[in-house]
Amino acid sequence: MHKITDVSMEYDVLRENSKLARENYDLLKEHNIVSVDFMGSIGSGKTSLIVRMGEKLAAKGLRVGAIAGDVTGEDDFGRMKKAGIDACNCNTGKECHLDANMIHKSLHRMDLEKMDVLLIENVGNLVCPADFPLGTDIRAVVISVTEGDDMVRKHPEIFLHSDIAVLNKIDIADAVDVDPDIIAGDYSKLTGGRREIMRCSVKKDVGVDEIIAEMGL
Numbered sequence: 001m002h003k004i005t006d007v008s009m010e011y012d013v014l015r016e017n018s019k020l021a022r023e024n025y026d027l028l029k030e031h032n033i034v035s036v037d038f039m040g041s042i043g044s045g046k047t048s049l050i051v052r053m054g055e056k057l058a059a060k061g062l063r064v065g066a067i068a069g070d071v072t073g074e075d076d077f078g079r080m081k082k083a084g085i086d087a088c089n090c091n092t093g094k095e096c097h098l099d100a101n102m103i104h105k106s107l108h109r110m111d112l113e114k115m116d117v118l119l120i121e122n123v124g125n126l127v128c129p130a131d132f133p134l135g136t137d138i139r140a141v142v143i144s145v146t147e148g149d150d151m152v153r154k155h156p157e158i159f160l161h162s163d164i165a166v167l168n169k170i171d172i173a174d175a176v177d178v179d180p181d182i183i184a185g186d187y188s189k190l191t192g193g194r195r196e197i198m199r200c201s202v203k204k205d206v207g208v209d210e211i212i213a214e215m216g217l
């Protein structure tokens with residue numbers, strides 16, 4: 001059961017996060033950097049999408065940076081570096097989400113003078129990241145067909161806190177017996193018919209250009 005002290009502590013944490021998120025936003029704007037926070041489930045394809053986008057944006061002449069947010073390890077960081085992205089690793093320890101303070105520290109470890117776009121991979125989780133804006137221009141949520149057809153119904157908050165929603169791995173929808181139209185319908189209903197989920201297959205390079213265009217990159 002929540003007590004008054006729990007509630008005010010949570011309020012303080014969120015208020016402090018908002019303040020730092022604002023500072024991150026201002027710092028990124030000072031350097032004319034467009035930034036995206038990729039939230040979403042574990043294994044939905046966040047790193048794959050960042051790597052693919054990184055390659056495409058670099059081909060357009062943009063200088064791409066990334067922050068790999070993970071509880072532990074350097075796996076995603078290594079994948080980003082290998083793709084030629086100027087990446088920074090950000091391990092959260094026990095935290096299930098990135099917060100504005102972690103991004104603040106990461107930004108001070110990066111060369112912002114040499115960056116046009118910053119792609120941030122949040123910790124794989126459809127709950128906690130929603131409450132912690134990082135100060136990016138765009139918040140995106142990435143799910144995939146392999147998680148079943150009920151993710152939007154089970155986790156409406158994160159979709160409501162995002163500007164763009166991506167449904168990945170449509171290449172294997174039949175194999176996992178999931179109908180993408182059901183997920184698309186749930187998302188459309190949740191957003192009052194104002195938005196459509198963006199279907200893609202990072203693996204087959206389907207729909208990634210559309211995501212880049214939607215982000216105005």
Ligand SMILES: Nc1nc2c(ncn2[C@@H]2O[C@H](COP(=O)(O)OP(=O)(O)O)[C@@H](O)[C@H]2O)c(=O)[nH]1
Nearest residue numbers: 041042043044045046047048169172201202203
């Ligand atoms: N079939 C298929 N597999 C994909 C696709 N995108 C990513 N994957 C695979 O899904 C797994 C998890 O991807 P990853 O990018 O690490 O997910 P993350 O945990 O969200 O960063 C990897 O084995 C990827 O190769 C896709 O569009 N189609």
Ligand SMILES: [Mg+2]
Nearest residue numbers: 046047076121
């Ligand atoms: Mg990843």
